[in-house]
């Protein structure tokens with residue numbers, strides 16, 4: 001089946017998006033939505049008739065997303081304190097408490113949301129998040145994924161800012177089957193935002209941060225060339241050769257959400273970035289066996305960088 005390549009149509013999309021970016025509004029690319037009298041954001045437990053979304057969210061300027069609910073709650077508490085709103089846990093309530101699919105916390109202009117693991121999970125969250133930002137009339141929103149990853153030839157604890165998310169063939173694209181057609185979308189991320197984040201990390205100077213390609217896979221084990229899953233059909237040499245080819249193609253880390261995140265945010269005119277810490281060097285092994293306190297310290301690194309970035313944007317001292 002011939003895929004629908006996003007080449008020409010995505011160029012048209014960029015023109016569209018630029019127009020939309022002028023107003024700063026989120027670009028919803030679905031004509032059916034206007035015909036609906038109510039929109040239920042089922043996995044958030046929110047809706048346009050049951051909740052006053054503009055009153056709840058119109059001041060949102062930064063959205064931070066990550067896989068784990070606990071990490072995103074910890075980030076919400078951290079940013080709440082960093083922005084000077086205090087450290088009282090009681091001030092942070094889960095806005096999606098009506099459902100256990102995702103959790104969502106708000107600290108002033110910052111929204112923190114968990115997205116679970118993998119492309120299907122983050123993509124459902126993004127559909128509802130992007131519609132939420134649209135219904136709430138949010139403007140000039142920056143969205144950042146703060147996650148964990150496996151590095152390739154990187155010292156564990158290195159923070160990688162993604163320039164382009166690539167697939168398992170190292171192509172800068174995300175493929176989705178829509179009806180019975182394969183749709184291909186670009187996974188390029190905002191260059192200006194990448195440089196701003198890199199500068200921020202140099203200013204805080206607390207950990208090594210680099211810019212590179214991030215490979216996004218559909219699986220943690222075989223899909224990332226691990227030898228320690230329940231199934232494995234390749235040799236350790238095959239694994240090593242594949243990771244070395246990825247490295248030669250510019251891939252510096254591997255995770256499981258960046259491609260659909262980049263593609264959807266780009267098409268909807270959202271300035272987006274992916275910032276992931278590496279938990280291990282995949283050329284050295286597959287198992288994540290670092291002590292709990294080291295893991296906690298590593299997971300904090302993208303949060304520290306993004307907190308500094310947000311504070312800088314808000315004109316607060318870092």
Ligand SMILES: O=P(O)(O)O[C@@H]1C[C@H](O)[C@@H](CO)O1
Pocket residue numbers: 066067068116117118146147148149220255256257
């Ligand atoms: O945001 P997180 O740390 O969940 O991202 C990576 C990619 C997968 O979701 C998960 C695998 O452990 O970690």
Ligand SMILES: O=c1cc[nH]c(=O)[nH]1
Pocket residue numbers: 148149150151220224254255256279
């Ligand atoms: O190796 C790793 C570590 C975290 N997340 C991944 O997807 N892969």
